[in-house]
Amino acid sequence: MAAVKPKVIVFDLDYTLWPFWVDTHVYPPFRKTSNGTIVDSLGFKVSHYPEVPEVLNDLHKQGYVLAVASRTGEVVGAKQLMELLGWKQFFSHEEIYPGGKVKHLTNIKNQFGVQFNEMIFFDDEGRNIRDVSELGVLSILVKNGVTRKVVDDALTRFSKPK
């Protein structure tokens, strides 16, 4: 029997894919230096959690549909950073603006014509996990950024009978 797979996987940005608040701890606009390092407008190096690019690439290659849900007010900076990191290619949809994650997840659900219980959501904040869980989305609290293990465990959990 084929494993049950989510139709859409949704990731928060701040403290889920990268280790800072893009509206507070770094200073957009960002740029890539000649050696490929990404820095903010003050010249500070900006990076992501180490396993994230590989995890996103693998999920994308396996055919999973990926989306972003972020409540940041730094919409332009967040999108610019995703572009510089080369992540835009992995994500089919972005919901990036202040407000509640219920709205973000509802828009993503409608965008792809799926059900809440066909999605997985990763976020570092308990309040977001609580709100989105109540919709019926399998919501995973991420402690130290997304890793291969975090994603693999979530996919395994999703595949088990509920």
Ligand SMILES: [Mg+2]
């Ligand atoms: Mg966050």
